[in-house]
Amino acid sequence: MRRIRFSYYKKMTSWIISIVVLSLSMFTSYAYSQITQGDFYRIALEDGLSDPWITCILQDYKGYMWIGTKNGLNRYDGYSIKAYKKEPFYEQSLNNSEITVLYQDHQNRLWIGTTDGINLYNPITEDFTRFDMEGHNHQDQKGTYISKIMEDQTGRLWISTSNGLMCYDRTQNKWTPYGPAEQESSSSILALHEDMDGNILYGTWSGLQRLSIGSDMFSDIIVDDPVFAVKQDVTKAFWFAAREGLYHYKYNQDYKKYAYGDSLEKEEFYTISAIYEDQDLHKYIITQEKIIKWDHTTQKFSYVSGLGEDIWINESIQDTKGRIWLATDQGLYIFDSKKDKVVYYRHELDNRWSIASNRVQMLYEDSIGHIWIGTMGALNWFDPDQEQRDYYGTKWEEPWYEDLRQQKQVHMEVVFPDTIFPYHITMQETVSYLEEVERFTKESFDLPNTISSTSISSMYEDDRDILWI
Numbered sequence: 166m167r168r169i170r171f172s173y174y175k176k177m178t179s180w181i182i183s184i185v186v187l188s189l190s191m192f193t194s195y196a197y198s199q200i201t202q203g204d205f206y207r208i209a210l211e212d213g214l215s216d217p218w219i220t221c222i223l224q225d226y227k228g229y230m231w232i233g234t235k236n237g238l239n240r241y242d243g244y245s246i247k248a249y250k251k252e253p254f255y256e257q258s259l260n261n262s263e264i265t266v267l268y269q270d271h272q273n274r275l276w277i278g279t280t281d282g283i284n285l286y287n288p289i290t291e292d293f294t295r296f297d298m299e300g301h302n303h304q305d306q307k308g309t310y311i312s313k314i315m316e317d318q319t320g321r322l323w324i325s326t327s328n329g330l331m332c333y334d335r336t337q338n339k340w341t342p343y344g345p346a347e348q349e350s351s352s353s354i355l356a357l358h359e360d361m362d363g364n365i366l367y368g369t370w371s372g373l374q375r376l377s378i379g380s381d382m383f384s385d386i387i388v389d390d391p392v393f394a395v396k397q398d399v400t401k402a403f404w405f406a407a408r409e410g411l412y413h414y415k416y417n418q419d420y421k422k423y424a425y426g427d428s429l430e431k432e433e434f435y436t437i438s439a440i441y442e443d444q445d446l447h448k449y450i451i452t453q454e455k456i457i458k459w460d461h462t463t464q465k466f467s468y469v470s471g472l473g474e475d476i477w478i479n480e481s482i483q484d485t486k487g488r489i490w491l492a493t494d495q496g497l498y499i500f501d502s503k504k505d506k507v508v509y510y511r512h513e514l515d516n517r518w519s520i521a522s523n524r525v526q527m528l529y530e531d532s533i534g535h536i537w538i539g540t541m542g543a544l545n546w547f548d549p550d551q552e553q554r555d556y557y558g559t560k561w562e563e564p565w566y567e568d569l570r571q572q573k574q575v576h577m578e579v580v581f582p583d584t585i586f587p588y589h590i591t592m593q594e595t596v597s598y599l600e601e602v603e604r605f606t607k608e609s610f611d612l613p614n615t616i617s618s619t620s621i622s623s624m625y626e627d628d629r630d631i632l633w634i
Contacts, residue, residue, distance in 0.1 A: 204518040205510070208232075209543035213246035215239055215262075219539025222529035223267035225275060230537065232544055233264030238277060249293075257292035259284055268314035268322075276322070278311025283324060296333075313354060318363040325354035330367055343367075343376070343383060358395040360403070368392030373405060387412060387420070393437035394450070406440040406450050411459055411466075425466055429457065441483045443502040449489060451481045456489065456500060471507030472498060482528045482536075488549070490536060492525035497538060499549070521545055 208214055215237030223231045232239040238249040238259065252258035261279035268276045275286040277293070284293040297309075313325035322333040330343040356368035365376040366386070373392040374383040387405060394406040405412040405420075414420035425434060436453035443449070448459040449469070454476060456469035473495050480492040491498040496511035497520055513519035520540060527539030538545040 205520045205538070205545040205547050207517075207521050207543045207545055208241065208246070209521070213239070213248065214544060215246075215248040215250065217540075217542045219527045219544055220264055221267045222527055222537045222539060222544075223269060223275075224529070224531045225269055226273040228532070230531070231267050231275065232539070233267055233277070235263050237262050238264050249291075256295065257290070259293050260295045265311050266314055268316070270316045270322070271320065276314055278314055278324070280310050282309045283311055283314075313357045315357050315359060317359050317365060323357060323359075323365060323367075325357055325367075330354055330357070355391060355393045356395045358397070360397050361401055366395055366403075368395060368405070368407075373407075386414065391435075394440040396440045396442060396448075398442065398446070404440060404442075404448060406437045408434045408437075411440075411448065411450065423459065423464060423466075425457075429466055429468070438478065439481050441481075441489055443487055445502075447502065449500075449502070451478060451489070451491070453478050456491075469500060469507070471500070473509070479526050480528050482530060484530050484536065484549075485534060490528050492528050492538070494524050496520065496523045497525050 210217060214232070214234070216234035218235040219232060220235060221233035223233075225231060230241040232241060236250070240247045240249070249259055250262040251260060259277065259279060261281035263280045264277060265280060266278035268278075270276065275288075277284040277286060283296050285296070286293055310327035311324060312327075313323075315323045317323060320335065322335070324331045324333065328342075332341045332343060333339070334341070353370060354367055355370065356366070356373075358366045360366065363378050367374060367383075368391070370391045371388065372385060372390055373387040373395070375386055376383045387407065390407045390409045392405050392407045392412075396404045396406075398404065401415070403412075403414045405414065410422045410424040412420045412422050434452065437450055438453065439451040441449045441451070446461040448461070450457040450459065455472065458467050458469055459465070460467070472491075473493070476491075476493040476495045476498075478491050478493050482490050484490065487502060489500040489502070491500070496509050498507060498509045500507050510520050512521065512523045520538065521543035522540035524541040525538060526541065527537075529537040529539075531537060534548075534550065536547045536549060538547060
């Protein structure tokens with residue numbers, strides 16, 4: 166985890182690295198190794214990760230990465246990990262160490278769902294407030310599994326639990342239950358969605374219901390057909406992926422149902438997890454074994470070819486470029502509908518830059534398009550658009566390095582709007598690009614228009630793209 170990547174910010178990074186490398190050149194020699202396309206960077210137990218089983222990932226407004234696991238919550242700042250767990254007899258710790266979901270609301274507050282309820286993180290004290298489903302703090306909510314968290318346009322939190330759908334109004338500190346919690350099969354929330362107008366829709370094994378703005382009652386849209394996924398398109402029309410077919414629906418109109426047909430296996434549609442749309446308005450339904458395409462032109466269904474046999478899809482996401490990523494028990498698959506192509510990545514025993522495990526559990530795209538991949542064994546991150554990466558590791562050979570490091574350590578913190586998190590650079594960590602960079606050095610004490618010193622303490626780029634050093 167010492168190899169911190171700076172490939173996110175080519176412009177600023179070039180300036181930083183040029184100065185750092187020049188500042189350290191009298192003390193170091195470099196060992197070069199080329200890393201080819203398809204490299205996965207790992208964060209594992211030896212790096213401070215609390216547990217190898219990743220359950221959820223989130224990037225907060227400061228750029229920190231939060232990693233939920235089966236045994237603890239981890240905050241990664243690009244350099245080190247801090248782990249949080251439930252602590253006996255301390256009510257300001259997590260109510261359970263098994264993390265199920267992470268959510269950041271519009272006020273940048275971090276909510277953490279566990280197998281025993283929900284928690285709110287306090288970034289100042291770095292502890293947690295526990296909530297029960299009655300709206301009272303510090304109560305025992307053992308056994309309340311949290312699977313989804315969503316904030317609506319009014320700031321209310323909608324939370325899918327093992328006991329049904331709950332709504333939390335923070336202005337009144339009030340919890341309101343929705344859904345038939347007394348019927349176990351119906352209380353499982355399969356889909357949760359807020360439409361463009363602020364109405365709440367949720368799918369269960371009994372169908373799909375809608376809560377209109379200003380109403381306290383849900384009304385039925387689809388009955389007797391489990392709805393697993395909901396998508397609203399640019400026309401405000403809805404697409405519902407259900408067991409019996411794909412539904413097209415507009416409010417105050419009758420829905421249209423596209424039956425899957427005899428060419429597809431019916432068993433596939435008991436395990437739908439998501440529905441996506443490409444630039445040509447084709448729909449892609451993700452089951453636990455297949456991608457099923459609905460062609461917008463022919464209005465017919467077909468399987469997307471190229472996936473492995475007998476795979477099990479644990480998670481899927483669609484990135485900002487429209488590619489569909491699949492986390493499976495046989496590696497990582499990526500489907501590009503523009504190229505009609507599927508590629509996959511699998512663990513290679515003798516390749517430390519391959520994905521850490523073929524059992525991929527979780528996927529997350531950060532603010533700059535990098536994909537974070539939770540596997541059984543480690544957290545990986547991957548830049549799908551970087552064709553070649555180059556790493557310069559610092560090689561220390563002089564025996565006097567230990568004493569020198571104490572005196573000559575370089576420490577800079579660079580913060581600007583596009584960063585994923587603040588960076589700290591020391592003499593132990595120096596990276597570079599194989600690209601043309603402009604270098605600035607101190608020529609002499611009396612020569613104008615040169616940098617005043619090679620000892621750099623901080624830098625800042627203003628809104629006019631002027632770099633202050």
